[in-house]
Amino acid sequence: MFPQTAYRSSTCFVTYGTLGYVDPKQPPHRSKPWTDIASQEFIYKVDLVVPQLCYDALHERLTESSRQPHHWQVTASLGQLLQGNFFTEYVKTGHALMLSDGRANADRFTLHKGFLKLYLDRESFERAGLEGKPYGTKGNRGDKPRWIVSFDLTSPAMTPGKRGFDRLRRASTLVEVLDVAMDITPSILSDGDRPGLEEAAADFMPPRHIETNRDGMQVCMFSWQGLISPRWFRGLVTDVLAACPPTQWFAASATGFAEDPVGIGNDLTLICPSRAKGEYLLLATQKSS
Numbered sequence: 001m002f003p004q005t006a007y008r009s010s011t012c013f014v015t016y017g018t019l020g021y022v023d024p025k026q027p028p029h030r031s032k033p034w035t036d037i038a039s040q041e042f043i044y045k046v047d048l049v050v051p052q053l054c055y056d057a058l059h060e061r062l063t064e065s066s067r068q069p070h071h072w073q074v075t076a077s078l079g080q081l082l083q084g085n086f087f088t089e090y091v092k093t094g095h096a097l098m099l100s101d102g103r104a105n106a107d108r109f110t111l112h113k114g115f116l117k118l119y120l121d122r123e124s125f126e127r128a129g130l131e132g133k134p135y136g137t138k139g140n141r142g143d144k145p146r147w148i149v150s151f152d153l154t155s156p157a158m159t160p161g162k163r164g165f166d167r168l169r170r171a172s173t174l175v176e177v178l179d180v181a182m183d184i185t186p187s188i189l190s191d192g193d194r195p196g197l198e199e200a201a202a203d204f205m206p207p208r209h210i211e212t213n214r215d216g217m218q219v220c221m222f223s224w225q226g227l228i229s230p231r232w233f234r235g236l237v238t239d240v241l242a243a244c245p246p247t248q249w250f251a252a253s254a255t256g257f258a259e260d261p262v263g264i265g266n267d268l269t270l271i272c273p274s275r276a277k278g279e280y281l282l283l284a285t286q287k288s289s
Helices: 035-037 052-062 086-090 122-128 163-172 196-203 230-243
Strands: 010-018 041-049 071-075 096-100 108-112 115-121 133-135 147-150 181-186 209-211 216-226 249-255 267-272 279-287
Touching: 035 230, 035 267, 041 052, 041 230, 052 216, 052 230, 115 122, 122 147, 230 249
Parallel strands: none
Antiparallel strands: 010 279, 041 216, 041 249, 071 181, 096 108, 096 181, 108 115, 115 147, 133 147, 209 216, 249 267, 267 279
C-alpha cells in the first residue's frame, strides 16, 4: 500500500484517536485526522471500502455530479498562467490546484492554495536569478540536482507592477512546461459546461466492485483517479460519516503521485471501525525530500 522508490525513503506515522461530532455542513479542519487530510495537497487516487449494507445510501450520494472531482489538462507556459483573468480569479484567490507534467528532467512547478513552488535544475535556477534552496536527497544516481523556489501569490506584493512579481514573470519564461493538470473548486464552474463536466466526471467513477472476505461479509470498493484535492477527500469522508450507520465501519485511502520527481507522493489511510465510540486509526506516510 505504501511503495517506496529506490532512492527515496518513507516514514509512516500512526495515529489513534476519536473523531467526535462531525457537522457535514461545517467539517472540522484544525484537529486530527483532518489536518493530516489537508496536508496531502496532491492526490492521485482515492479508494473507499465499506460494507455492502452501506452501498445504497452511499451510491446515490457519491454519484451526484456536483460531488465528483474535476480536473482538466492544458498545455500552457507558466508565464501564461500568471496573467489575465485566470490569474486574478483562480490563482490569486487560491482556488486553483495545479501540477505541471512533462519529461522527468524538465523544470516543474506546483500550485496549492496560492503557493507556487518551482523545482528547477541548476542551469534554470542560475538563469532565473531567484532566491531558492537545494531540494531532494543528495547523491541520487541519475537525478539532476534541483532547487526549489517558493512564492505566495496571494500576497498583495504579488501583483503586476511590483518588483518581486515582475521578476517571477521574467523567470517564468525559463520554466519548460508541457502539460498542466488543474483542479478547480466545482462551485466556481457552476455556470460552465455542465454536460461536459458530467461526461468528464464519469471517468472518475468506475463500476463498483463487490468482494467477500473470508468471514462471508460482502464489501464494496469505490475508486476515483485523477488530480484530486484534499478538500474533496475531506468531503468524501464527511459524506460517509453522514450516510453510513454508526454501527458500520469504513476505510478510505488517498494515494499521492508516487513517481513524481517533485516528491509529493504522500499516502494516507483512515480506518474507522464501528463508530459507536467514534474511534479511528490513521496511517500516513511522508516521503523524505
